[in-house]
Amino acid sequence: MSQAELPDWKATWESREDEWQDSLAVRYRARAADAIAADDQRNATLWLDAALSLHPGDLYANYYRRQFNDAGQDAENDPYLQRLQQFTEAGLLPLPQQLAEYTLAVAPKLVADGIWTPEQLVRAARVWVWQYPESPALAAMLDAQCSTQSAGDQWCQLAAERTARIRAGEASAQESPPSLEPLLAKLGIQDAVVGSSTFKHGAIETWSKPEVDAEWKWSNMVNAPNFNAALFLGGVDPWQPFAGENAVRVDGLWQTPDTGANPARAGFWSVPTQTLPAGSAWLLSFAYRTSGDEPSSSVWLSGQPSAIPPELYLLSTAGEWRQEGSCW
Numbered sequence: 001m002s003q004a005e006l007p008d009w010k011a012t013w014e015s016r017e018d019e020w021q022d023s024l025a026v027r028y029r030a031r032a033a034d035a036i037a038a039d040d041q042r043n044a045t046l047w048l049d050a051a052l053s054l055h056p057g058d059l060y061a062n063y064y065r066r067q068f069n070d071a072g073q074d075a076e077n078d079p080y081l082q083r084l085q086q087f088t089e090a091g092l093l094p095l096p097q098q099l100a101e102y103t104l105a106v107a108p109k110l111v112a113d114g115i116w117t118p119e120q121l122v123r124a125a126r127v128w129v130w131q132y133p134e135s136p137a138l139a140a141m142l143d144a145q146c147s148t149q150s151a152g153d154q155w156c157q158l159a160a161e162r163t164a165r166i167r168a169g170e171a172s173a174q175e176s177p178p179s180l181e182p183l184l185a186k187l188g189i190q191d192a193v194v195g196s197s198t199f200k201h202g203a204i205e206t207w208s209k210p211e212v213d214a215e216w217k218w219s220n221m222v223n224a225p226n227f228n229a230a231l232f233l234g235g236v237d238p239w240q241p242f243a244g245e246n247a248v249r250v251d252g253l254w255q256t257p258d259t260g261a262n263p264a265r266a267g268f269w270s271v272p273t274q275t276l277p278a279g280s281a282w283l284l285s286f287a288y289r290t291s292g293d294e295p296s297s298s299v300w301l302s303g304q305p306s307a308i309p310p311e312l313y314l315l316s317t318a319g320e321w322r323q324e325g326s327c328w
Contacts (some may be wrong), residue, residue, distance in 0.1 A: 022096045025054045028100050029253060032061065040069050057083055057091030060102035063109060084115050086254065089233060090126060092169055093131055104128060104137035108144075120254060126291065127251050129158050130237055133165040165239060183285055183325045192327075194283060204286070205244025207236050216248075219269040222255075230255035230264030242287035242321045252296070255271075267300075285325035289317045314325070 028051040035044035046066050051061040053268055066080035083091065094100055110116040116124075125145075128138050142162060145155035184192055197203065199215065219223060222230040231253040241247035248268060255264050276282050290297055297314040315322075 004149050017107075020053055025051060025058075026096060028054070029058075029060065029099060032064065033102065036064055044068065054100070055090065055094065058094060058099070058103070059084060059087060059091050059110070060099075062091075063106050074273055081115065084110060086229065086256070087231065089120075089188045089231065090185050092127065092231075092233075092253065097135075100128075100132055100135060101137040104132070104135060108141060122158075123251065123253055125158055127233060127253070129162045129165065130239070130249070130251075138162065161239070180283075180285060183305045183323050184283075187283075187325060187327050188308045189283075189327055192281070192283070198276070198282075199270065202217075203244070204233040204248050205229045205241050205246055207246050207248060215270060217271045218266070219264045220264065222264040228258070228264045229233065231282075232264070232266030233268060234268065242289075242323075250297075260298040281327060282308075283325060284325050285322045285323070286310075288314060289319055289321045291319055292315070292316060 011224070028047050032044050032047035032051060035041075035047055044064065048061045048065045048068070051058055052065065055061070062080045062083045066078065066084070069078070069080060083099075091132070092103070095104055107116075107121060111118055111121050124140075125142065128135070129142075132138050139162065142155060142159040146153065146159045180194060184194075211264075218234055220232060221227050222232065232250060233253065234248065234250045236246050237249045238246050250267050252266075284301070286299070288297060296316070299312040299314070301312065302308045302310050309326065312326055314324065
């Protein structure tokens with residue numbers, strides 16, 4: 001190769017480096033799986049280490065690498081166990097998607113070995129149904145879990161959701177937001193005349209990712225001073241919104257035990273901050289739903305002393321949409 005050709009070769013490598021690394025990662029994982037199936041621990045370890053050199057958080061590679069690790073490994077100093085318990089977004093949702101098939105196949109083993117709780121697997125499965133509805137490994141896992149539970153179990157519900165998500169038109173939404181009149185009556189201001197929205201992209205049901213990026217920023221208060229470590233994921237989801245075409249969702253996957261720090265939290269933050277002029281009444285209206293039974297959601301309004309409450313704490317809805325609001 002001549003020196004004149006080098007810049008073009010370098011540019012080509014840099015532009016396709018991620019693509020080539022992904023291709024290698026898929027190949028390493030396939031070779032590791034073949035070695036594991038053949039009970040070839042030596043070669044499996046070599047291929048798993050190669051895979052982890054590219055994707056350190058990979059759940060499949062960390063799980064099996066831990067199986068082949070020294071039996072006397074101290075749990076507190078076991079890097080594979082730590083990556084499995086405090087997994088990353090890249091570990092849960094690997095790219096390219098071929099790697100997700102390995103992740104999904106190994107996930108039930110994490111529960112069987114006591115690394116994850118059954119509830120943690122459910123939380124992960126909700127995200128996988130959102131992100132990978134067409135995955136064969138996900139379909140197999142959901143069907144297997146559903147077959148061991150009652151028909152109304154959350155696993156059967158997730159299996160039904162996965163099927164419906166991939167059927168065009170089955171997850172239809174309302175054409176427009178419901179009337180605010182019931183909410184105004186609930187707040188005791190049924191005679192109020194509601195003006196235009198202060199937020200340019202306040203109508204979440206019409207959001208797309210560019211609009212989210214334009215006014216709403218992902219706020220992830222974890223792994224920072226005074227906050228517990230945790231993993232949250234957020235994004236736009238068209239599945240059964242309250243109204244319109246979309247909803248925005250926030251999923252909590254794990255959080256370290258209470259250490260005296262503030263509980264970790266995450267969500268979407270309006271940027272720039274909205275300032276409400278004095279002398280007018282203001283209405284905040286929204287719809288939300290939660291998947292858990294415990295109150296875990298809130299809307300942060302203000303960090304400044306004012307007539308506005310600093311935060312609205314929301315009750316659990318057990319999966320049902322609820323219209324809520326506040327007026328001040």
